[in-house]
Amino acid sequence: MKISIKDVEHVALLSRLELTEEEKQEQLRELNKILDYMEILNKVDTSQVEPLAHVLPLQNVLREDELRATLPKEKVLQNAPEEDEGMFKVPKIV
Amino acid sequence: MELFSLTIHELQGLLVKKEISAEELTKQVLERIEQVEDKIKAFVTITKEEALKAAREIDQKRINGVSLGPLAGIPMALKDNMCTEGIKTTCSSKILYNFIPPYNASVYEKLLGAGSVLLGKTNMDEFAMGSSTENSGFFATRNPWDLNCVPGGSSGGSAAAVAAGEAIFALGSDTGGSIRQPAAYCGVIGLKPTYGAVSRYGLIAYASSLDQIGPFTKDVTDCALVMNTITGHDPFDSTSANADYPDYTSFLVNDIKGMRVGIPQEYFGEGIDPEVENKIKEAIKKLEELGAIVEECSLPHTQYAMPTYYLIAPAECSSNLARYDGVRYGLRAEDADDVLSMFSRTRNQGFGVEVKRRIMLGTYALSSGYYDAYYLKALKVRNLIKQDFDQAFEKFHCLLTPTTPSVAFEFGSKSDPLAMYKQDVCTIPVNLAGIPALSLPYGLVNNKPVGLQLIGKAFAEGTLLRIGYALEQNSQETRITPILEGVK
Numbered sequence: 001m002k003i004s005i006k007d008v009e010h011v012a013l014l015s016r017l018e019l020t021e022e023e024k025q026e027q028l029r030e031l032n033k034i035l036d037y038m039e040i041l042n043k044v045d046t047s048q049v050e051p052l053a054h055v056l057p058l059q060n061v062l063r064e065d066e067l068r069a070t071l072p073k074e075k076v077l078q079n080a081p082e083e084d085e086g087m088f089k090v091p092k093i094v
Numbered sequence: 095m096e097l098f099s100l101t102i103h104e105l106q107g108l109l110v111k112k113e114i115s116a117e118e119l120t121k122q123v124l125e126r127i128e129q130v131e132d133k134i135k136a137f138v139t140i141t142k143e144e145a146l147k148a149a150r151e152i153d154q155k156r157i158n159g160v161s162l163g164p165l166a167g168i169p170m171a172l173k174d175n176m177c178t179e180g181i182k183t184t185c186s187s188k189i190l191y192n193f194i195p196p197y198n199a200s201v202y203e204k205l206l207g208a209g210s211v212l213l214g215k216t217n218m219d220e221f222a223m224g225s226s227t228e229n230s231g232f233f234a235t236r237n238p239w240d241l242n243c244v245p246g247g248s249s250g251g252s253a254a255a256v257a258a259g260e261a262i263f264a265l266g267s268d269t270g271g272s273i274r275q276p277a278a279y280c281g282v283i284g285l286k287p288t289y290g291a292v293s294r295y296g297l298i299a300y301a302s303s304l305d306q307i308g309p310f311t312k313d314v315t316d317c318a319l320v321m322n323t324i325t326g327h328d329p330f331d332s333t334s335a336n337a338d339y340p341d342y343t344s345f346l347v348n349d350i351k352g353m354r355v356g357i358p359q360e361y362f363g364e365g366i367d368p369e370v371e372n373k374i375k376e377a378i379k380k381l382e383e384l385g386a387i388v389e390e391c392s393l394p395h396t397q398y399a400m401p402t403y404y405l406i407a408p409a410e411c412s413s414n415l416a417r418y419d420g421v422r423y424g425l426r427a428e429d430a431d432d433v434l435s436m437f438s439r440t441r442n443q444g445f446g447v448e449v450k451r452r453i454m455l456g457t458y459a460l461s462s463g464y465y466d467a468y469y470l471k472a473l474k475v476r477n478l479i480k481q482d483f484d485q486a487f488e489k490f491h492c493l494l495t496p497t498t499p500s501v502a503f504e505f506g507s508k509s510d511p512l513a514m515y516k517q518d519v520c521t522i523p524v525n526l527a528g529i530p531a532l533s534l535p536y537g538l539v540n541n542k543p544v545g546l547q548l549i550g551k552a553f554a555e556g557t558l559l560r561i562g563y564a565l566e567q568n569s570q571e572t573r574i575t576p577i578l579e580g581v582k
Contacts, residue, residue, distance in 0.1 A: 051473030055528030079423035
């Protein structure tokens, strides 16, 4: 067992997923199976290998700092579950 | 004549000679959709009225003598993870069930500019995570060759639509095989271009360093025509490659004499259905007959590609999918009394089980204390996998493998996540290396299509199209059409 139910609860909190008890048990079972399978990677010697995050030799793609058209506010808000006075509305924070 | 069964280039000939109009063609394809869609279920959204209107506009342009390209008036479908302004785009997820994008994906802009007619948005595994469309938040798509079997995934709707005559061509996206695997299962052509060759702007992200949009078509010529339209540098996508994009049709020559084709041994034998392997060996013989030089080779890190992918892709997805929180678009849980519980309930209600699993796995792999052991390790192995390909392409123009270990499987037969993940064993290494690969039908096993995969070095799509074209011109195995049960 790589991870415990405590780990599942911690990762679920980081992931902002309110899992049911049943879902936690299923995640525990499947994640452990998958992580066991990942063990195979430890057979590869990577001590002399650089990590490859991205295949293209691109770095810091910049553009001129010029004004460009942006989406109008109505379009930005058109999908909002709740809006008020041109803003996204969420439950009380403080 | 059944217009829906023709290719882009065949239809273009009829449109140019004004033997048919784009409106007639679009109507016929829409009728075909009406006739077969209750069996296939390829579409999440069908845009009938908009399609007819767009087709009429193209006809008017043609009458007015406006110069039109080869995709003008051709009805097509887009996977439902590409943003279409004013048209619902769901990613087949409950969390985006009502999302109407305020802008177009760059690929859709390009297709609109070329005069293509959008028929609708196709079903997929939720957020492109899956290999069967069974993970769709709405319903599963069925394989036109056998309605009891999956069409493959995640772009299963696009592949099934093209195979069933519900679209002349379609676009999908491929993160670990999501174009090539369904193309193989449905008996159509599917191309995953080089990473960066097609803009990802407006493609709803799954794993950003792996995702790439590409075409589903009925033959290699059509594939080249669609590639001509969708490739190119896009300033809106910072990972778009500023390369020289050729006219892909210039590679459609029926001559592959002297071309060197490598057969990586790791893609054969254990885990591969022997009947599928036999068909692939027939294709190899055919290439030799045509004058290609075929030799065995080795990509020694192949067995590590799957675990590497299932760390990198979930890690990227856990970050990309953080934006679905019920604030700006999509689903919001009703009963929350503070922001944290609104986020967590919305996400738990909106995401399906596989998406949650990958978010959890990715979050774990990136979390404090595990980053080096899992994520960083995977990035290093990714480099070794890419180096394997770099070395192979010093010697070969292209590599040939099966696209999938078996033909299409039955619904519900891969309920274990690892068994499902293994469907992508032949396609995943290509995404990790960022290189292009073409899946081409090559005959049938148990009346279901076999997919042959041609892999090339970065930006060598033309080489793959050339070899694919030669196979197509010299073999009966590459053009196959399903006979739909109960449809005339």
